[in-house]
Amino acid sequence: MRIKVDRDLCTGCEACVDSCPYDAIEIKDEKAFINEYCQLCRNCLSVCPEGAIKEVETEEDRTEGMDLSQFRGVWVMAEQRDGKVVDVSLELLGAGRRLADERGSELTAVLFGASEDEAAKLIHWGADRVLHAQSPVFDTFNDDPYVELLSRLITQYKPEIVLTGATAIGRSFFPRVAARLRTGLTADCTSLEIDKETGHLLQIRPAFGGNIMATILCPKHRPQMATVRPRVMKKGEYNESRKGEIIKLDVEGLSSRTKVLQSIKEESETKVNLQEADVIVAGGRGLGKAEGFKMLEELASLLDGAVGASRAAVDEGWISYSHQVGQTGKTVCPKIYIACGISGAVQHLVGMQSSDIIIAINKNPDAPIFNVANYGIVGDVYEVVPELIKKIKEVKGSCQ
Amino acid sequence: MRIVVCIKQVPDTAEVRINPETNTLVRDGVPSIINPYDLHAIEAALQIKEKLGDVTVTALTMGPPQAEDALREAISMGVDEALLLTDRAFAGSDTLATSYTLSRAIQKIGFDLVICGKQAIDGDTAQVGPEMAEFLNIPHIAYVKAIEEISTQGIRVQRLMEEGYDIVEAPLPVLLTVVREINEPRLPSLKGKMRAKKAEIKKLTHTDIDAEEDKLGLTGSPTAVKNIFAPEARKDRKMFSGSPAEQVAALVEELKNLKCL
C-alpha cells in the first residue's frame, strides 16, 4: 500500500499538509508531495477537498505473503529475576488469556530459568501450558541465549501472538528475536485487542511522546509481537487448582557473547510504595508551590495512600522524581487516583489511566484530565482539598 | 578503531500538542532536534576517541534531506564524518526496515563499535539498536549507563536494570544503546561550528549500500499504522457542580456508596 497524490486533481490548497501527524506532506511546485516520513496513517485521505490523495496497491500487496493460518496460539514470554517471575508476566497472562479465548486458541507461557514451582505458578495464573527451560546460562541475563532459544521455539511451534513485558530485559532481547524472524514488533502497548473482522492483533500504544495514540497492525507476518509496560494490564484470576502441562525444554547449544560479571542491586528511594498503594493523591503544577504537597500528604495519609506527582511538579522541584507518575515515571494502578491540579497530558495519563477510580480536581473544566476521570470536581485545589479532608474526617469520625 | 553513531532527527515532542477537533498534531513552529538520547551516544563516542586516540567517529542517519541539519550539528560537536541515508525507497520504514537499512550502511562503512541512543523520543520504541545488532550479527548491550573500560579487543560497561545495574563484558565489535546517565553531552565549539558549515555530508541511496529492495521502506515493514486518535472521554464520567463544599459532599457520597470510604 502507498499513498499517492493525483497531480492532475491536486490544487495545492495545502489542506492536507496540517492533517499529517508525520510531517510527510510537502508542497512542491504547487502540488502536494508525500515524502519518506509517510506512515500510511491515512489521515490525509479524507481531508483533501479534491479527492486527489489516494491509496494505491503496490506489487507487494498483490503477491502472496506467508501462510498465516499455520500460526496458532498466544504466547507470553515470562520474565524471571533472581529466580522469581515478575508481576508484568502475570499481568500479561491475564491479557493473554483473554486474547487466546477470543481466538479460540491456547495460552502458552515460556519461562527461561527459575524453578518448577515458578513454572507451575504460571498455570495458576492462566496458562494452558508452560515451555520451561532450566540452565545455568539463565542465571544472569544475557541476550544471546534468550534470543536463540525463543527464536528456535517460535520457529518450531509457530504461535500467532507473542508478548513480553517492556522491561529492561524484554526491551533488550525481544527486538532481536523479531529481527531474526523478520516480523513486526510493537513496543509499549497500552491495550491489545483482536480485530473482530480480520483476527489481527490491534496493538495500541502512545506515539509522539504520548500526544496521540496509534493502533498498529502486523497484517502479513507472524508471529505478531508486542511488549507491554508493567502495571498497564490487570492480572488474571489466580486459581491454584488450574491444570496445565509443563514441557521441559532442551537447552543445548546455547552460548553468549556477552558476560555478566556482577549484578549490583541499588535500594532506590523509588519504592515510595507508589506501586503498592491502594490510593494515590497526585499533585501537578496547579498546586503552585511545594507546600501544596503537605496538604496532599495529609489527604493521602487519611486514606492510607501515597503521594504521586506530574512531571511538571517534579521539574519545579516541589517533590522528588521518585513520585513521578507517567511515561517517564511510574505506571500505577491504584483503586483510587486523585489528580489535583494536573492537566492530564497523555504522558501523565499513560501512567495512571488504568486506575479503578479516577477523581480529578482542576479549575479548568476543559482540562483533558476530565476525559479519563470517573468523577470531576471543577475548582481550586486550595478550596477543594481542605474541604475533602474535612469531610473525610467527618465520615471516619462517625464510623468510630 | 571505527565507531558509528546512529542519530535520528526528531520533532521536539515536548512541544507537540494535539488538536482535539481534528485529531491531528499541532506542529507549527515545533523545532527539529537531534534525538536527545543520541546526543549522549555522540558524547560517548567522542570520549572514547579522546581516550584511545586512533579512532574515527562517523555519524549516520536515515531520513529526509533536511536531516542533514542533525548531521551538521553532530560534526560541530566533533564527529569526524557524517553520512545521510536518503532515498524515496526508504519511505514508510518501521523499525525492522530502518534497522536493516542502517545495518547495510554500517556494514559498508566498516565498524568496531556502534552506539545508539536508548530510544527515539518520537517513537519511543527502543528497537532499532537491538534489531540492528541482529542484522549485523554482533552482540549488543542495551541501557548502558557507564563505560568502565574499552580497548580494541573488548568493552566492559554498566547496564541499567530495574533494581540496579549489571557489569557486562563483551568482545568488539559490539553495539551499545546508551541512557542519559552515561554522560553530559558537550556543546558545539566555535571551531566545530565552522567545520560543520563547510563539511561535506555524504548522501547514500539504497543502491550505494547494496540493500535488497524488498526489505526497504514500506515493503520491508511488517507493521503498519492502522489509525491514530486522541484519547477520548470516559462514558461513565460524573462531573459535579456547585460550590467546592457541595461538590466535595457529592463526591464523598459517591465514594461511600462504592464502599471506598
Ligand SMILES: Cc1cc2nc3c(=O)[nH]c(=O)nc-3n(C[C@H](O)[C@H](O)[C@H](O)COP(=O)(O)OP(=O)(O)OC[C@H]3O[C@@H](n4cnc5c(N)ncnc54)[C@H](O)[C@@H]3O)c2cc1C
Ligand atoms: C517525552 C515526554 C515524557 C513525559 N513524561 C511525563 C511523565 O512521566 N509524567 C508526567 O506527569 N508528565 C510527563 N511529561 C510532561 C507532560 O507532557 C506534561 O507537561 C505534564 O504532565 C504537565 O504537568 P501538570 O499537569 O502538572 O502541569 P500543567 O499542564 O501545567 O497543568 C496544570 C493544571 O493545573 C490546573 N490548575 C492550576 N491552578 C489550579 C488550582 N489552583 N486549582 C486547581 N487546578 C489548578 C490547570 O488548569 C492545569 O490543568 C512528559 C513529556 C514528554 C515530552
Ligand SMILES: Nc1ncnc2c1ncn2[C@@H]1O[C@H](COP(=O)(O)O)[C@@H](O)[C@H]1O
Ligand atoms: N532513522 C534513523 N537514523 C539513524 N539512527 C536511528 C534512526 N532511527 C533510530 N535510530 C537509532 O536507534 C535508536 C533507537 O530508536 P527507536 O528504536 O526508534 O526508539 C535511536 O536513539 C538512534 O540511535
